[in-house]
Amino acid sequence: MTLLEAAAEFLAKDEERGLLGLHRLRVDGELLTRGEVAGRLRQQITEKNAARYAWLRERDLDTVHQGGVFAGMTPKNVVLNGIDLDQAIDAAMTTAVSTTPNGGQNR
Template identity: 45%
Template sequence: MTATARKCRECGIDHIEPGMEIDGQPLCWHDNDLCSRCADYLHEQLVKDAARYRHLRDRQTRAIDIACGGIFAGQIPENRILGGEDLDRAIDREMGVDVPTVEPLERRLATCLAACIDTPLLTGRDEVGGFSSPLEIRLGFFRPEISEQAATLLEEAGL
């Protein structure tokens, strides 16, 4: 397409002269096939779409949040509510993007937290060479409030 034979792919305008305005805004060619007015409109729409997606992506997906209602992204037939990295990956897969199978950060952190709480810091017996059951000292022995908070968070994460 030559510089003189342009046509906007959105609005169809095919002739722009220097100094032309629409609604007080100067009109020019943004790209070879897109006028500046349509480029501005498309950009505004992209910004709005991004804000909508960010809202949906960043929604909390805890049972209490879902019970309060609202708009959530879901996966059928798995009947799962998705958010954050899970939502990103599901959309990418649906769009055909090659997505590496990596657990979301939230799940990896929850697994690490569970290991920190459940793994004994020290294992021993109450008597040397004794046959009694092993004594396992965990983080909760020293800081029970941290252990209880971790258990609550793990339950909230579904682990």
């Protein structure tokens, strides 16, 4: 867990306890409630994860031979990118949610 993720989780717990509107924090010269900070942290995490996925999704299929980071699927041992990667992830996520007792929810 990154520091950013830990801070977002900490603030989310405050949100659950109804504490987010009680204090204001100065962030980059702007006064924000803890809820606003939590929202911005979640947005930054989402944007960073989206950028990572976009980069991974566009990797050349030959990366497996050239070395580097790529996405693959076993037991077929194939390298995936583009729409094939999207579909494989969607299928795996659907399977994970349908086989998890709480529907894939961590909370």
